Amino acid sequence: MIRTLALGTALGALTAGAAMAQDMDVKLGVLNDRSGVYADLSGEGSVVAARMAIEDFGAADKGMNVEIISADHQNKPDVGSNIARQWYDEEGVNAILDVPTSSVALAVADITAQKNGVMINSGAGSTELTQGQCRPTTIHWTYDTAALANGTGGAMTKAGGEKWFFLTADYAFGHSLEENTTTVVQENGGEVVGQVDVPFPAMDFSSFLLQAQGSGADVIGLANAGGDTVNAIKQASEFGITQAGQKLAALLFFVTDVHALGAETAQGLSLTEAFYWDFDDTTREWSARFEEIHGAKPTMVQAGVYSGTMAYLQAVEAVGSAEDGEAIAAQMKTMEIDDPLFGAVTVRGDGRAIHDMHLFEVKSPDQSTGEWDLYTHISTIGGEEAFLPMLDECDFTK
Amino acid sequence: MMQQTTGMPRLHKVIFLVLLAFLIALPFFVYPVFAMKVMCFALFAAAFNLLLGFGGLLSFGHAAYFGGASYVAAHAAKVWGLTPELSVLAGTAAAAVLGLLIGSLAIRRQGIYFAMVTLAFAQMVYFLALQLPFTGGEDGIQSVPRGDLFGLISLQNNMALYFFVLAVTFGGILFLYRVVHSPFGQVLKAIRENEPRAISLGYDVNRYKLTVFVLSATFAGMAGAMKSQVFQLASLTDVHWGMSGEVVLMTLLGGMGTVFGPLAGAAIIVTMQNYLATFGAWVTIIQGVIFVIGVLLFREGIVGVISRWIRRPL
Numbered sequence: 001m002i003r004t005l006a007l008g009t010a011l012g013a014l015t016a017g018a019a020m021a022q023d024m025d026v027k028l029g030v031l032n033d034r035s036g037v038y039a040d041l042s043g044e045g046s047v048v049a050a051r052m053a054i055e056d057f058g059a060a061d062k063g064m065n066v067e068i069i070s071a072d073h074q075n076k077p078d079v080g081s082n083i084a085r086q087w088y089d090e091e092g093v094n095a096i097l098d099v100p101t102s103s104v105a106l107a108v109a110d111i112t113a114q115k116n117g118v119m120i121n122s123g124a125g126s127t128e129l130t131q132g133q134c135r136p137t138t139i140h141w142t143y144d145t146a147a148l149a150n151g152t153g154g155a156m157t158k159a160g161g162e163k164w165f166f167l168t169a170d171y172a173f174g175h176s177l178e179e180n181t182t183t184v185v186q187e188n189g190g191e192v193v194g195q196v197d198v199p200f201p202a203m204d205f206s207s208f209l210l211q212a213q214g215s216g217a218d219v220i221g222l223a224n225a226g227g228d229t230v231n232a233i234k235q236a237s238e239f240g241i242t243q244a245g246q247k248l249a250a251l252l253f254f255v256t257d258v259h260a261l262g263a264e265t266a267q268g269l270s271l272t273e274a275f276y277w278d279f280d281d282t283t284r285e286w287s288a289r290f291e292e293i294h295g296a297k298p299t300m301v302q303a304g305v306y307s308g309t310m311a312y313l314q315a316v317e318a319v320g321s322a323e324d325g326e327a328i329a330a331q332m333k334t335m336e337i338d339d340p341l342f343g344a345v346t347v348r349g350d351g352r353a354i355h356d357m358h359l360f361e362v363k364s365p366d367q368s369t370g371e372w373d374l375y376t377h378i379s380t381i382g383g384e385e386a387f388l389p390m391l392d393e394c395d396f397t398k
Numbered sequence: 399m400m401q402q403t404t405g406m407p408r409l410h411k412v413i414f415l416v417l418l419a420f421l422i423a424l425p426f427f428v429y430p431v432f433a434m435k436v437m438c439f440a441l442f443a444a445a446f447n448l449l450l451g452f453g454g455l456l457s458f459g460h461a462a463y464f465g466g467a468s469y470v471a472a473h474a475a476k477v478w479g480l481t482p483e484l485s486v487l488a489g490t491a492a493a494a495v496l497g498l499l500i501g502s503l504a505i506r507r508q509g510i511y512f513a514m515v516t517l518a519f520a521q522m523v524y525f526l527a528l529q530l531p532f533t534g535g536e537d538g539i540q541s542v543p544r545g546d547l548f549g550l551i552s553l554q555n556n557m558a559l560y561f562f563v564l565a566v567t568f569g570g571i572l573f574l575y576r577v578v579h580s581p582f583g584q585v586l587k588a589i590r591e592n593e594p595r596a597i598s599l600g601y602d603v604n605r606y607k608l609t610v611f612v613l614s615a616t617f618a619g620m621a622g623a624m625k626s627q628v629f630q631l632a633s634l635t636d637v638h639w640g641m642s643g644e645v646v647l648m649t650l651l652g653g654m655g656t657v658f659g660p661l662a663g664a665a666i667i668v669t670m671q672n673y674l675a676t677f678g679a680w681v682t683i684i685q686g687v688i689f690v691i692g693v694l695l696f697r698e699g700i701v702g703v704i705s706r707w708i709r710r711p712l
Contacts, residue, residue: 035682074681077540078435078625078636079635079671082629103536103540107540110630126537171535172537200528
């Protein structure tokens with residue numbers, strides 16, 4: 001289950017720790033999907049990102065002995081919670097990183113609070129992590145569905161996409177995504193001219209897309225995820241929807257998905273992300289290093305694992321030990337972080353990391369100069385605006 | 399061949415005692431939560447084996463009872479605040495009712511049609527689990543409290559919970575053993591081997607089939623309910639059709655129609671999933687290869703082959 005350096009290292013570190021009081025052992029567990037639908041956007045890439053963070057932080061020079069283990073939770077909450085428990089109980093893991101898939105993330109958040117570790121979540125999108133099921137030891141780093149809805153819904157409406165039509169996956173997640181976006185669209189003076197529930201999961205979107213096309217909407221919002229979104233975009237491309245002037249907005253989509261679809265199919269698609277590799281010199285340089293090791297450009301989830309790990313290690317250094325998860329999480333909430341990838345980041349009392357989000361549009365094939373040259377930056381959404389306000393009962397700094 | 403005596407054959411008695419001793423010692427050597435998971439699946443596979451191995455009915459929808467019960471038990475513990483044993487009972491009862499409903503319709507058909515009917519109903523249960531408000535949709539029911547057993551013993555401690563699970567699982571498996579070796583079990587085997595003949599002997603075949611269906615669903619539910627207490631969550635994984643497939647795999651690999659086969663099958667599959675998780679996508683491929691090898695080389699399953707070697711039923 002667990003990829004670990006030999007037990008000998010741990011024993012060696014223990015004895016060394018006795019000799020040199022300054023030596024500090026930190027063990028991080030990267031728990032994510034390594035075989036399923038999220039393997040490309042998190043997976044081994046997240047482990048690479050965490051390793052880079054340890055290196056860039058200069059852990060070895062600071063007398064910190066940081067070890068990484070990783071495992072595949074297969075997107076199953078029972079598998080994920082079993083691994084998380086075992087990591088805290090038997091492996092002495094101090095923090096768990098990444099954890100895509102909301103159901104697994106919520107389970108791990110709970111166990112982390114019980115075992116006084118820290119979960120720095122980068123991969124999951126559920127707002128529940130810092131709202132209804134908030135825990136003092138949860139840090140939600142990269143994005144959540146509300147931020148994506150805010151970014152895409154708000155920025156596009158302001159830019160003139162006032163009439164919206166939603167294709168909604170007919171289950172709780174799809175409905176909440178639609179609801180969030182509708183609120184934002186209306187707040188910005190737009191209106192929703194129509195909506196259709198699409199059975200989940202769906203292969204054939206043609207009749208729904210025709211309905212959307214005929215609705216006279218400026219923007220077609222895809223309130224779905226994964227394979228559904230991919231299918232919808234492919235079929236929209238066959239109908240030439242974006243070429244005909246309507247905009248297509250994906251509410252939960254990642255750069256790896258766009259890369260898989262290709263610029264030809266995905267051109268004109270609008271989406272919100274927290275990070276894009278081709279943003280400035282720092283991100284380009286970092287991403288080139290990442291690509292050299294991993295063979296693909298980083299996603300925002302992988303970039304989030306890097307930044308989150310970095311901030312965590314700084315907090316551990318400040319606290320002086322990795323044992324008390326709650327203290328480290330509290331320390332992270334006091335820090336002003338100037339992150340190379342995310343810019344200025346603060347962590348709110350509920351564990352929500354606040355940083356800018358960005359609205360992008362997918363380039364057309366003739367604008368694109370390479371296989372990863374996919375996005376045009378449209379606008380930046382400030383962190384305060386992008387994320388949901390904090391619930392009072394979730395403010396653990398009080 | 400089959401012994402008609404009422405007592406347990408000595409060999410089985412010895413195996414059960416060794417197994418019990420082994421399980422009592424187990425949590426001191428492996429991680430208790432992992433051991434509990436193995437036991438939940440062992441009971442699940444044993445319940446499934448009652449239907450497939452002894453009743454001759456291949457259900458492809460056992461996830462419905464397993465997962466349905468886990469949702470009910472999780473809800474009972476979290477929202478109604480019931481103690482663990484009552485939560486497990488509530489889940490088990492729900493699975494029994496579900497089994498009665500689905501079973502009474504499914505047993506009217508045979509073979510592949512029976513399997514498809516059970517699969518169809520299981521998919522309906524999956525749909526309900528996705529859509530009903532109390533199930534939490536794709537997030538599932540999270541942070542189910544580990545309450546106090548009988549209101550007295552705290553199950554926060556992994557060890558306390560382990561022995562609770564051990565007691566329930568072992569009791570359940572012994573009960574299933576007793577059912578198989580009862581006159582009722584003999585009639586079941588008669589129906590499995592030759593249904594028209596059993597009818598001509600005057601047995602009400604449908605009643606027997608329904609009874610075994612409900613029993614199997616009930617114990618599958620008990621396993622699912624317990625799993626929700628162990629992991630403190632109920633999720634779509636447990637009602638997904640993949641779970642129905644997994645239990646078929648466990649039963650066939652271990653040895654269909656043997657007493658100890660499903661236990662071995664469950665232990666092997668869960669251990670594999672646990673310790674091979676590092677290989678990511680390879681787990682399913684390795685599982686597939688092992689299944690193919692199993693089917694080609696020892697068609698009676700692992701325990702089935704051992705049973706043939708020693709020429710005694712296991």
